[in-house]
Amino acid sequence: MGFFEKSNEEVVNRxxxxxxxxxxxxxxxxxxxxxxxSEVYKKTVFIGFDSVGDGPDPDxxxxxxxxxxxxxxxxxxxxxxxxxxxxxxxxxxxxxxxIWASQLDRELTxxxxxxxxxxxxxxxxxxxxxxxxxxxxTPPVDEExxxxxxxxxxxDKSAEKFSDRFLSFRTTIQVNAFGESPPTxxxxxxxxxxxxxxxxxxxxxxxxxxxxxxxxxxxxxxxxVNTDLDPLIRSL
Numbered sequence: 001m002g003f004f005e006k007s008n009e010e011v012v013n014r015x016x017x018x019x020x021x022x023x024x025x026x027x028x029x030x031x032x033x034x035x036x037x038s039e040v041y042k043k044t045v046f047i048g049f050d051s052v053g054d055g056p057d058p059d060x061x062x063x064x065x066x067x068x069x070x071x072x073x074x075x076x077x078x079x080x081x082x083x084x085x086x087x088x089x090x091x092x093x094x095x096x097x098x099i100w101a102s103q104l105d106r107e108l109t110x111x112x113x114x115x116x117x118x119x120x121x122x123x124x125x126x127x128x129x130x131x132x133x134x135x136x137x138t139p140p141v142d143e144e145x146x147x148x149x150x151x152x153x154x155x156d157k158s159a160e161k162f163s164d165r166f167l168s169f170r171t172t173i174q175v176n177a178f179g180e181s182p183p184t185x186x187x188x189x190x191x192x193x194x195x196x197x198x199x200x201x202x203x204x205x206x207x208x209x210x211x212x213x214x215x216x217x218x219x220x221x222x223x224x225v226n227t228d229l230d231p232l233i234r235s236l
Contacts, residue, residue: 008033008176011169019162024215031222032170036177041225043102044095045178045185056093056117063123063141070143070150083152083209088195091188092122095221100229112233120236121229126199129220133227138236148202155209162211163194166218193217 012029019025035041056064072085097116101108108116116122124132127139155163167190174181194209197217201209 011172028218070146
């Protein structure tokens, strides 16, 4: 049986059999299974990653200059090289853009683009994670946070195995639901959920990514797709 010929049940069982005892894994699995039934998610998968406007102006967002200072620009992901690069941060704007546009079922206006780039949602996702839609105040940009994030170089062994298992699971359910899994989307989805995992690791005071961090990263992403972003973004 080839990689793209597995059943959903088979890949789900592989994840649960090895990692079902870890807190939140079952919820993350169920959350992704629910996503493939969502029209918003399907649109997000196929919307592409090239139509996100002119991008944010670094002169208007101090966080961008801090990110550029501490996250690597090295083009290859190699052992002992920091895991997160500047692109992993910038794709945060792309996912918010694409999910919002998919929910609205149209292109964003120029004013809406500005809300993505210069509003607080990306900052709230990075610093509040699962509480991005809460009543908590948006935290100030913490330079030390990005300094620590830029020093993370590895996942622990369990996290590496879980990452592989979850990638196989996610790709399989996409292919079984949609007939394909666009390579560009899959790469960016993996990178961004891992970036969110790194954010959770830093918030937890660790410099190595754990299974729990990856679970949180995926759950934040699933929640973002399932959240009505229009009133949230316009209120920030």
